[in-house]
Amino acid sequence: MSPSKRREESVTVTGIGISCALGNGVQQVWRAVCEGASGIDRTRRLDVSTLSCKYSGEVGSLPGTVRRTGSHPDRATRLALAAVEEAVDSARLPLAEYDPYRLGLAVGTSVGGLDQGERFHWDVLSGGPTAGRRGLLTSYPLYTSADAISVAFQLRGPKVVISNACAAGSNSIGYAVDAIREGRADVMIAGGVDVLDILSLAGFDSLNALDSEPCAPYSRSTGLNLGEGAAFLVLEAESVARRRQAPVLGYVLGYALTSDAYHATAPDPAGSGASRAMRRGLAQASLTPDRVDYVNGHGTGTPTNDKAETKAVADLFADSPSTPMSSTKSQVGHMLGAAGAMEAAVCVLALRDGMIPPTINVDESAGTPRDIVANRARPQALDVIVSNSFAFGGNNCSLILGRHPIPPAAVPDHRVVITGAGPVTALGSGRQELVDALRARTTAIGPARLADLSLSRTRQAAEIDGADCRRHVDPAYARRLDQIGLLTLAASRIALRDAGLRITRANSERVGMIFGTFSGPMQTVAQLSETIGTLGPHRVNPRLFPNSVMNAAAGHACLALQIRGPLSTLATGGASGLTGLAYAADLVRRGEADVMLAVSADELTPLLHCGFDRLGLLSDDTIRPYDATSGGTVLGAGSTALVVESLDHALRRGAPILAEIKGHAVTSDAYRVAGNDPSGQAWAESFRRALDDAGMTAGDIGTVYGDARGTAAIDIAEVRAVAQVWEPGGVRLSNLSPYVGHVHSTTALMSAVCATETVRSGWSPETPMPADPRETVTDYLGPAPATGTPCLITAANWGGTYASLVLAPWDDASPSAAAKETA
Numbered sequence: 129m130s131p132s133k134r135r136e137e138s139v140t141v142t143g144i145g146i147s148c149a150l151g152n153g154v155q156q157v158w159r160a161v162c163e164g165a166s167g168i169d170r171t172r173r174l175d176v177s178t179l180s181c182k183y184s185g186e187v188g189s190l191p192g193t194v195r196r197t198g199s200h201p202d203r204a205t206r207l208a209l210a211a212v213e214e215a216v217d218s219a220r221l222p223l224a225e226y227d228p229y230r231l232g233l234a235v236g237t238s239v240g241g242l243d244q245g246e247r248f249h250w251d252v253l254s255g256g257p258t259a260g261r262r263g264l265l266t267s268y269p270l271y272t273s274a275d276a277i278s279v280a281f282q283l284r285g286p287k288v289v290i291s292n293a294c295a296a297g298s299n300s301i302g303y304a305v306d307a308i309r310e311g312r313a314d315v316m317i318a319g320g321v322d323v324l325d326i327l328s329l330a331g332f333d334s335l336n337a338l339d340s341e342p343c344a345p346y347s348r349s350t351g352l353n354l355g356e357g358a359a360f361l362v363l364e365a366e367s368v369a370r371r372r373q374a375p376v377l378g379y380v381l382g383y384a385l386t387s388d389a390y391h392a393t394a395p396d397p398a399g400s401g402a403s404r405a406m407r408r409g410l411a412q413a414s415l416t417p418d419r420v421d422y423v424n425g426h427g428t429g430t431p432t433n434d435k436a437e438t439k440a441v442a443d444l445f446a447d448s449p450s451t452p453m454s455s456t457k458s459q460v461g462h463m464l465g466a467a468g469a470m471e472a473a474v475c476v477l478a479l480r481d482g483m484i485p486p487t488i489n490v491d492e493s494a495g496t497p498r499d500i501v502a503n504r505a506r507p508q509a510l511d512v513i514v515s516n517s518f519a520f521g522g523n524n525c526s527l528i529l530g531r532h533p534i535p536p537a538a539v540p541d542h543r544v545v546i547t548g549a550g551p552v553t554a555l556g557s558g559r560q561e562l563v564d565a566l567r568a569r570t571t572a573i574g575p576a577r578l579a580d581l582s583l584s585r586t587r588q589a590a591e592i593d594g595a596d597c598r599r600h601v602d603p604a605y606a607r608r609l610d611q612i613g614l615l616t617l618a619a620s621r622i623a624l625r626d627a628g629l630r631i632t633r634a635n636s637e638r639v640g641m642i643f644g645t646f647s648g649p650m651q652t653v654a655q656l657s658e659t660i661g662t663l664g665p666h667r668v669n670p671r672l673f674p675n676s677v678m679n680a681a682a683g684h685a686c687l688a689l690q691i692r693g694p695l696s697t698l699a700t701g702g703a704s705g706l707t708g709l710a711y712a713a714d715l716v717r718r719g720e721a722d723v724m725l726a727v728s729a730d731e732l733t734p735l736l737h738c739g740f741d742r743l744g745l746l747s748d749d750t751i752r753p754y755d756a757t758s759g760g761t762v763l764g765a766g767s768t769a770l771v772v773e774s775l776d777h778a779l780r781r782g783a784p785i786l787a788e789i790k791g792h793a794v795t796s797d798a799y800r801v802a803g804n805d806p807s808g809q810a811w812a813e814s815f816r817r818a819l820d821d822a823g824m825t826a827g828d829i830g831t832v833y834g835d836a837r838g839t840a841a842i843d844i845a846e847v848r849a850v851a852q853v854w855e856p857g858g859v860r861l862s863n864l865s866p867y868v869g870h871v872h873s874t875t876a877l878m879s880a881v882c883a884t885e886t887v888r889s890g891w892s893p894e895t896p897m898p899a900d901p902r903e904t905v906t907d908y909l910g911p912a913p914a915t916g917t918p919c920l921i922t923a924a925n926w927g928g929t930y931a932s933l934v935l936a937p938w939d940d941a942s943p944s945a946a947a948k949e950t951a
Contacts, residue, residue, distance in 0.1 A: 178665060180340055208358045243326075246657050249735060287700065292521070295523045571590075712724035829919065861905065
């Protein structure tokens with residue numbers, strides 16, 4: 129990966145947009161914050177009559193007109209579009225004057241359009257599969273808001289959706305900072321959006337986590353209130369902002385991710401993960417705790433969260449115990465995936481105006497464990513603020529924000545290699561088993577035997593036998609896991625075994641995980657949704673709810689394996705797995721971890737299959753990629769984990785080196801919500817930018833692992849993209865889908881496993897010759913290239929997100945390789 133593009137400069141905040149329970153627009157919201165107003169009131173939009181808590185932070189009225197996207201926006205998308213428009217306008221950002229591929233987007237969300245999916249499910253339950261309204265399905269995915277923003281503002285650069293529950297909004301800002309500092313974008317729009325949903329309310333109620341009255345974090349601490357809204361920041365490289373004389377509101381100086389590896393829902397009572405996140409974030413900015421003027425706490429109002437965070441903050445600021453801390457959630461409620469973004473926005477405004485926001489609902493006569501800025505905002509000059517977000521599954525993220533620029537600490541530039549692989553596929557589990565099955569041209573596609581797919585017109589699938597997964601997981605732990613949790617842990621264990629890596633107390637904080645998924649915990653969500661639709665929200669099973677968030681599977685894996693380093697979950701649909709591998713590589717490259725597991729997992733469930741069938745995307749027989757006679761795709765299930773580590777670390781421990789990660793890129797076509805640009809231009813751009821990041825040209829690549837899946841829109845776009853970058857016969861196009869099915873975000877990581885064999889021997893799976901080829905595809909289905917040539921792996925999501933990553937052989941014959949890496 130090219131170090132020459134890295135920016136050693138601060139990242140500015142030049143625009144903010146907010147919609148929340150305190151109002152629409154920064155001016156209205158910030159005035160209410162400073163006045164100590166409460167946006168928490170009785171819930172009106174949803175029927176919560178059977179739940180113990182009747183209060184929430186509800187958005188009273190949706191913003192007025194929003195930019196057109198070619199589709200009817202759901203509530204979450206409407207809130208997001210309005211907040212982004214305000215942020216862009218306040219930044220005076222001339223979008224049309226930029227290269228659109230240098231304008232990116234990072235969105236944090238936990239709920240997204242879940243209410244749309246619930247309506248589809250309830251329609252099916254009451255009227256059968258044909259009663260499910262197809263239009264609901266295109267608003268349901270977590271990435272819908274991101275796609276709509278991309279279309280509305282023509283953002284074609286890096287795009288990611290982060291869904292590590294309550295840490296998603298903060299993590300999205302951190303990811304955006306990385307994209308700018310690594311030279312992949314000039315401007316990133318980053319933030320979060322979530323709406324109140326009956327499943328979330330019922331789930332937290334089932335855990336007895338909700339307060340029956342407006343919450344009082346750090347004081348009464350008897351529970352939380354959920355909230356909703358959107359908050360987005362415009363982030364720019366300082367040089368870019370200064371050049372256009374932009375209004376600089378503040379700076380993002382650093383961020384850090386950690387994992388508790390303690391419990392599925394409760395934080396580590398010692399606060400160690402939270403403390404490590406704060407310390408590491410400060411270290412990125414070359415700051416010490418005594419430089420911090422204020423902490424905007426996670427402050428949910430639950431006793432376990434408040435106690436753990438208070439302890440972590442007290443330990444960090446032992447030498448400056450008077451450092452104030454307050455909770456914005458006391459005013460707007462817990463906005464879940466948008467919470468960290470909302471709180472970051474408040475922190476930037478606090479820096480701008482020298483005003484510390486309060487914690488309200490505090491009984492001042494009862495005393496508090498530290499200065500929590502009780503009930504009234506406080507004027508005070510502020511230079512450095514820490515903003516905390518801690519989530520289910522032990523996900524921690526701390527942002528460091530400042531009033532003045534501070535050059536970031538020196539960052540290493542490690543070479544990054546893959547040392548282990550753990551595919552769990554319908555063809556079998558393990559690297560060699562997968563390669564052997566593909567060499568034999570075995571296909572796993574056929575009539576479903578294990579899943580009841582009677583809701584669908586077709587029964588074709590590529591199934592995983594759960595018994596095969598369970599043999600890799602401790603039986604006692606397997607009982608806690610749903611389908612995606614089992615897939616994730618099994619793949620992770622296989623990969624670690626393949627890499628010869630043992631996680632110990634000594635190295636656990638230097639090992640992390642990035643998890644990507646399209647389906648998420650669909651099995652669990654469907655169970656909860658059915659309960660709500662048939663029995664009522666008060667009957668939700670508290671044992672199921674913690675597994676309903678997208679990051680639950682990763683949290684379980686980190687707990688089981690005792691992984692305490694950086695942890696995040698990506699939900700950019702079919703691009704999640706490959707984008708996650710790229711994110712993991714960047715974290716290792718910059719020294720945030722020695723080792724990262726890049727994991728992707730996707731379920732096969734009756735409701736998911738039914739949804740694809742209702743959209744007309746499924747084949748009656750098999751997958752014929754690049755073939756005009758193809759009737760659609762066939763869904764599969766599976767997971768894959770890759771062990772990614774610095775070359776230096778791998779050499780020190782004598783690890784097997786399978787391949788080197790040379791470069792990567794993500795683009796967006798900004799074409800249409802739930803649609804892909806048939807020209808393939810943005811997809812081709814992801815190829816070019818990944819090659820440029822790797823310091824290579826198209827002629828250096830021997831094999832491209834494609835993501836065509838038998839559907840016309842994706843297949844045509846991919847063929848055209850390849851033809852724009854490679855001359856006929858200039859590269860071999862390989863595709864796994866006819867063998868393993870379309871496994872959403874996981875197919876690309878399965879391709880990466882095969883690519884580690886390709887760079888060694890030249891072999892790659894043979895793509896069946898189409899009966900009626902799409903355009904010029906036969907020019908790229910020729911013989912395998914020479915041994916030792918690099919590969920490019922690519923992934924596409926419905927809605928126009930494209931990820932590409934370059935793998936190359938590592939030349940261990942070079943006597944100076946270890947010396948260069950160590951230097």
